[in-house]
Amino acid sequence: MRAVAALVESPGGPFTLRDVEIEPPRPDEILVRITAAGICHTDLIMRRNWPLLPMVFGHEGAGVVEAVGSQVTSVVPGDAVCLSFRSCGECAQCRGGAPAYCLRSALNSRGARADGSSPLSRDGGVVYGNFFGQSSFATYAVAYESNTVKIPADLSPVLAAPLGCSVQTGAGTVLNVFDPAPGATVLVLGAGSVGLCAVMAAVARGCTVIAIDPVEARRDLATSFGASSALPSLPNSGRADFAIDTTGRPDVIDRALRSLQRQGTLALVGIGAKAEIDIMTVMTNGLRIRGVIEGDAVPTSLIPQLIDLQLPLDKIITEYPFTEIETAARDAFAGRVVKPVLRVS
Known part of the structure; x- marks a missing residue:
């Protein structure tokens, strides 16, 4: 299916909106329609020297589940979700309740799935993604059960998006x-x-x-x-x-x-x-x-706790339309805003 993604096409280059193709979810994957995405300094730092281009960043996504693979049981289409970091769920750290220190943490930063493929492409060429198991600077993203957290349907996605990284x-x-x-x-x-x-x-x-x-x-x-x-x-x-x-x-x-x-x-x-x-x-x-x-988080347990705390996150958020992602990124890097969040759809 088609999606619009903010591509970085050269080291340190701007975020540029492009049409891309995104694959349907594999058995262990979740297709999420992104409605909001926070911009984190990690996104801005990583785009300076990222070796695999073009690349889609974004790791504070929120949205609605569009489709799920046959092995997914934690969410169903229509669920409102917040996306966080990915973990393997199988290593000693994950089994011990410390997924933030997953021994396969490269799953978050390799720009591709574990098998080296990417769910994204453009005009027949690969577009790298899967950043933090999501690449949420796009209208759709592929995520996983380990980094997809169901949230209340009435929670604003603009408030939910930063929960996945900076807030936690x-x-x-x-x-x-x-x-x-x-x-x-x-x-x-x-x-x-x-x-x-x-x-x-x-x-x-x-x-x-x-x-x-x-x-x-x-x-x-x-x-x-x-x-x-x-x-x-x-x-x-x-x-x-x-x-x-x-x-x-x-x-x-x-x-x-x-x-x-x-x-x-x-x-x-x-x-x-x-x-x-x-x-x-x-x-x-x-x-x-x-x-x-x-934050030593297990996202599936901490994010609901953070929602219950009702932190005044609206006081630090500045909302931007997705089309103004580069302006939002520059404002964030310059310190003109605290937490820019993109309203994607």
């Missing part, structure tokens, strides 16, 4: 990794979409929240969500029980470690390269440094 990364880190008691102090470094979702979740848990961001408008948002303070940079005094770094910046990570209470925990969720750690600071204070992918 920020809020999930607080809820799953920190699991803080009321009154604990949580330091949030970077008040973008992930950081602000961490603020929302920590406030919902009754924590004292300190948000750090150089942008005044984002500090104001953090305060409006219940942060006790929002500062342009880390203070020299004060001690937090937990800290979540969304920046990936070595200098920020170093200062975050020095801002923790003894036996405090630092969660690293921001994409970065290398950071030097003062071993004695970590050792003598019994600090924990924890890498976190997707």
Whole structure:
């Protein structure tokens, strides 16, 4: 069948809407009509040097199930769904309840199915996709049971779409990794979409929240969500029980470690390269440094929890029509908006 997809046709090139063909779902696949898709910085970073072109990105999709393969039992055509990251469901990590650390995590980033094929094509040539098991920058996407979560039919897809990545990364880190008691102090470094979702979740848990961001408008948002303070940079005094770094910046990570209470925990969720750690600071204070992918989420259980929390996600979302995807991407990269979400159909 025909679909419209936002193709990246050259490294770092723009998102360009093109007509493509999409295959019907295989036995283990789900065909979803995409109604909304969030833009995440991962999409923008990956398109810079992606080797397989043309490529369809997008990993925060929401929509309606159009068709299912013969092996699919969790959803049926007509179900409203939110799409998240894919996992194999068979490895030790998946069987142990940690699909975010699936041993076949390349399923999310290879640009094709496990057998190397793609469900997408254009004029007889391959179009790469299957990004995070979805490639939701399109009017239709092929997904899987592991990354397709049924949601209430009356939930706005614009609010649902970011649940699959940025919301569950920020809020999930607080809820799953920190699991803080009321009154604990949580330091949030970077008040973008992930950081602000961490603020929302920590406030919902009754924590004292300190948000750090150089942008005044984002500090104001953090305060409006219940942060006790929002500062342009880390203070020299004060001690937090937990800290979540969304920046990936070595200098920020170093200062975050020095801002923790003894036996405090630092969660690293921001994409970065290398950071030097003062071993004695970590050792003598019994600090924990924890890498976190997707908020340690099991999407099928966490996404319904996040919906029940009724987080004020509408306050961070800016909606764009699908035809303005490149404008939305530029606004996101420049920091002019917090969370752009495309209204696809």
